[in-house]
Amino acid sequence: MNPSRNHIVFVQYGDYREAFQRFAAGGPENYAAQRYSIEFVGGLARSMDVTVIALPSKSHDDLLPNGVRSIGTGWTNNRKLWALFKTLEDLKPSHLIVSTPLMPVLMWGLFRCKRVLPNFADSFSSTSIRGRFFEGLLARILNLKKFEFITNHNFPASRNLVKIGVHSNKILPWDWPAHATPEMNMPKSAPDPSKEFTLFYVGSVLESKGVGDLIEAAAILRSRRVDVRVTIAGTGAIDEMRLRAARWGISEYVDFKGRVSNSDVLQYMRNHDAVVVPSRHTYPEGLPMAIYEGLCSRTPLLVSSHPMFVPVLGNQDGVLMFEEGNASSLADAIETLIRNPTKYLEVSKSSAEAWSAIQVPLKTGELITRWISGSPDDLLALQAFSLDQFDRKA
Numbered sequence: 001m002n003p004s005r006n007h008i009v010f011v012q013y014g015d016y017r018e019a020f021q022r023f024a025a026g027g028p029e030n031y032a033a034q035r036y037s038i039e040f041v042g043g044l045a046r047s048m049d050v051t052v053i054a055l056p057s058k059s060h061d062d063l064l065p066n067g068v069r070s071i072g073t074g075w076t077n078n079r080k081l082w083a084l085f086k087t088l089e090d091l092k093p094s095h096l097i098v099s100t101p102l103m104p105v106l107m108w109g110l111f112r113c114k115r116v117l118p119n120f121a122d123s124f125s126s127t128s129i130r131g132r133f134f135e136g137l138l139a140r141i142l143n144l145k146k147f148e149f150i151t152n153h154n155f156p157a158s159r160n161l162v163k164i165g166v167h168s169n170k171i172l173p174w175d176w177p178a179h180a181t182p183e184m185n186m187p188k189s190a191p192d193p194s195k196e197f198t199l200f201y202v203g204s205v206l207e208s209k210g211v212g213d214l215i216e217a218a219a220i221l222r223s224r225r226v227d228v229r230v231t232i233a234g235t236g237a238i239d240e241m242r243l244r245a246a247r248w249g250i251s252e253y254v255d256f257k258g259r260v261s262n263s264d265v266l267q268y269m270r271n272h273d274a275v276v277v278p279s280r281h282t283y284p285e286g287l288p289m290a291i292y293e294g295l296c297s298r299t300p301l302l303v304s305s306h307p308m309f310v311p312v313l314g315n316q317d318g319v320l321m322f323e324e325g326n327a328s329s330l331a332d333a334i335e336t337l338i339r340n341p342t343k344y345l346e347v348s349k350s351s352a353e354a355w356s357a358i359q360v361p362l363k364t365g366e367l368i369t370r371w372i373s374g375s376p377d378d379l380l381a382l383q384a385f386s387l388d389q390f391d392r393k394a
Contacts, residue, residue: 012053013099044372117148150171195227199273219245242256278330
């Protein structure tokens with residue numbers, strides 16, 4: 001590292017080295033904007049020292065060909081914070097970007113780093129006393145003057161920060177650059193009613209993501225003699241969900257694809273009759289890329305009543321919303337699409353308007369570039385994107 005240059009350190013979940021090496025070998029993206037993120041961070045290394053610390057990855061410490069130093073903590077179930085603090089002390093960053101609400105790391109940056117940016121894609125809606133105490137304490141820390149801005153993915157998650165006590169004039173809603181738009185596809189008419197109706201899910205295979213609810217909804221529909229099939233793409237508790245499908249007697253109608261390339265996701269969505277995002281309230285969503293991609297595919301999108309979805313999609317004709325955690329409600333929404341070809345076409349046609357409703361003007365590249373600069377003009381430009389400013393214009 002060059003002591004005369006600024007040194008930015010990213011602390012995040014996600015292995016930078018693994019993704020960089022995969023792309024260098026010609027491999028695919030695992031999720032939208034992953035390649036953009038890797039290349040953007042690599043570009044920073046041309047003008048400053050850059051280190052990415054990956055929290056749940058295999059232990060490693062490598063300087064990559066693009067100039068980025070990648071460090072894996074080797075964490076498994078036990079967080080070795082003392083080792084992370086030692087790493088940070090050795091790195092002596094001038095700039096620290098913390099991409100997860102890990103309070104000890106934020107506190108370290110508060111006392112030991114020149115500038116710190118909390119850069120989240122999380123929601124905060126704990127119902128436990130302990131969880132609410134944590135959120136209240138987090139808000140008090142984030143409101144300290146040292147943190148010029150707190151960023152979160154899209155407007156609902158940003159407004160969620162206000163609910164836990166963060167000042168709205170410090171909050172910057174951000175988004176990734178759009179990699180697809182609904183104009184890339186034509187609206188879809190209802191499928192042939194004599195054929196099975198196909199449902200597609202992509203994301204982590206977890207109970208809290210609503211995958212079990214989707215499987216149960218398919219079982220309910222088949223008990224009503226509605227011919228449906230479910231495709232599930234992603235990694236996680238696949239064995240558990242296979243058992244769930246077997247218990248409901250629909251194993252042959254639920255296909256588990258494992259991880260699929262992000263470049264194939266839009267085509268998977270387009271080839272199915274409906275896309276489902278069934279997240280439960282307990283999952284701390286920001287706004288998942290599956291929603292953006294589902295709307296771009298023009299295949300009708302069914303979303304749960306997750307607190308991060310309702311504010312921007314609850315009044316949109318381009319989605320069908322069902323009660324989170326309620327398999328019967330999801331089954332009813334699916335059956336509405338199957339039984340009502342006019343509704344099917346209406347949802348597909350309106351997806352472009354729904355996509356426009358979730359767009360955010362501040363993109364992550366501009367956000368980080370201006371924040372690193374820290375000039376009065378750049379900080380003033382970022383302030384114009386604050387949640388407080390947006391709400392004043394509304």
